Amino acid sequence: MIAHTPTLFAAVALVATIMAFCLLLVGQFNRRDNLLLTGCGLLAHALAYVCYTVYGHAPLWLSYGVGNSLLSLALAFYSASLFRVREQRVPWRLVFSIPAFMLVALMLLLDTLEPRMLLATLVLMLQCSLIFYWARRHVERPGRAHLLLEIGALISLIGLGMRVLAVINGTAVEMRYDTSNLKQSISVAIGTVTVMMYSIGLVLMAKERSESRLQHLALRDVLTGTYNRRAILERFALELDSARGEQHSLAVAMIDIDHFKRINDLYGHLAGDEVLCHCVRQLQQRLRQGDSLGRYGGEEFLLLLPHTTRDGAMAALQGLREAIARSPALFAGNEIALRFSVGLWCAVPGPHDSTAGLLAQADAALYQAKAAGRNTVHMAALLGAG
Numbered sequence: 001m002i003a004h005t006p007t008l009f010a011a012v013a014l015v016a017t018i019m020a021f022c023l024l025l026v027g028q029f030n031r032r033d034n035l036l037l038t039g040c041g042l043l044a045h046a047l048a049y050v051c052y053t054v055y056g057h058a059p060l061w062l063s064y065g066v067g068n069s070l071l072s073l074a075l076a077f078y079s080a081s082l083f084r085v086r087e088q089r090v091p092w093r094l095v096f097s098i099p100a101f102m103l104v105a106l107m108l109l110l111d112t113l114e115p116r117m118l119l120a121t122l123v124l125m126l127q128c129s130l131i132f133y134w135a136r137r138h139v140e141r142p143g144r145a146h147l148l149l150e151i152g153a154l155i156s157l158i159g160l161g162m163r164v165l166a167v168i169n170g171t172a173v174e175m176r177y178d179t180s181n182l183k184q185s186i187s188v189a190i191g192t193v194t195v196m197m198y199s200i201g202l203v204l205m206a207k208e209r210s211e212s213r214l215q216h217l218a219l220r221d222v223l224t225g226t227y228n229r230r231a232i233l234e235r236f237a238l239e240l241d242s243a244r245g246e247q248h249s250l251a252v253a254m255i256d257i258d259h260f261k262r263i264n265d266l267y268g269h270l271a272g273d274e275v276l277c278h279c280v281r282q283l284q285q286r287l288r289q290g291d292s293l294g295r296y297g298g299e300e301f302l303l304l305l306p307h308t309t310r311d312g313a314m315a316a317l318q319g320l321r322e323a324i325a326r327s328p329a330l331f332a333g334n335e336i337a338l339r340f341s342v343g344l345w346c347a348v349p350g351p352h353d354s355t356a357g358l359l360a361q362a363d364a365a366l367y368q369a370k371a372a373g374r375n376t377v378h379m380a381a382l383l384g385a386g
Contacts, residue, residue, distance in 0.1 A: 005177060005185070005188060016043070019195075020039050020040075023038050023039030041198070044071070044074035045074035056178035061107060065103065067177075073096075073099040083134070102120065102123050125160045129157065132149075143208055148204065149205070156191075162187055175187070223277065224277050224295055227292065227294030227295070232302050236302070250304065250308070251344060252302070253305065256340060258340055258375055271334070276299065282320075282323060291304060317342050321342065321375070321376075321377060339374060341376060343361075343363055343365030344365055361380040365378045
């Protein structure tokens with residue numbers, strides 16, 4: 001089916017304008033989503049297609065030079081939005097120097113057909129390739145949003161490749177913006193698809209990022225940034241099931257900062273907060289990648305050490321205790337000496353062992369460590385092991 005090309009351009013411009021208005025309006029109320037940049041990209045996209053619509057009825061510098069430069073600017077905004085949504089540093093100079101180069105180069109080649117078409121197409125292909133590359137690079141968890149961006153970039157490259165082939169085959173005139181034929185219809189249809197995929201992909205990425213941020217906050221202790229009680233207990237349940245199923249040992253340590261109330265009374269609650277954060281930092285620096293640390297409550301922490309023998313767990317906890325003793329916390333010019341006591345359970349979990357039962361045993365061992373004078377590690381007897 002062959003459609004009237006200027007009408008197609010106008011339809012794409014209308015769709016992009018409506019989407020841009022929605023994103024710019026929504027982006028004003030929640031700037032953390034960084035949808036304003038995507039909205040600006042859609043607006044530039046719409047204006048580019050408006051310029052294409054008047055091709056043959058307006059000066060070439062406007063209908064072609066400005067039009068393609070606006071399209072390049074739209075891709076630059078999409079690229080910047082991709083970085084901002086992922087909370088990464090935007091290479092502003094690189095991203096926005098490309099549209100500037102496009103504008104200057106097209107003005108110099110305005111009186112030619114094939115050179116200006118080839119230049120504009122190759123620059124746009126470069127930008128789409130960069131979007132594809134950046135969408136795949138440094139991805140924590142590839143999802144639907146990244147897939148849409150990658151597919152959109154690949155489809156854009158296909159549509160632009162049709163224009164390159166037209167120049168190579170000497171049929172560039174068939175791809176003029178005021179010409180209606182099957183190739184043009186396909187090319188503009190591809191442009192419509194990419195507008196949708198880029199914008200929806202970036203909006204979906206912002207949504208996924210917000211959900212990830214909320215999930216992170218829901219699982220993290222507000223003060224120390226480590227797992228909160230709910231999250232560490234969920235982690236404990238998973239580690240227990242894994243250890244029981246694979247028949248490997250699991251160490252469960254209850255850690256309590258000695259005389260924490262005295263620290264609060266002597267230095268104030270802000271100092272106490274700094275002590276908690278300092279302890280978490282010191283512990284996390286010395287843990288293995290598979291270990292899990294969470295704030296169980298107040299000055300108590302729960303530490304899980306999978307694949308750890310009793311001797312290994314005892315040595316690890318003694319090492320952590322000694323490291324904390326050598327690293328006082330600093331607050332308001334004061335060095336605050338730290339000590340902690342540990343109750344430790346370690347074995348291969350049996351079929352009747354539960355998180356509550358193992359916590360009770362580790363907590364009882366912690367009570368014995370405190371009764372023995374604190375600043376020590378006490379290993380629980382294997383009364384509940386299977």
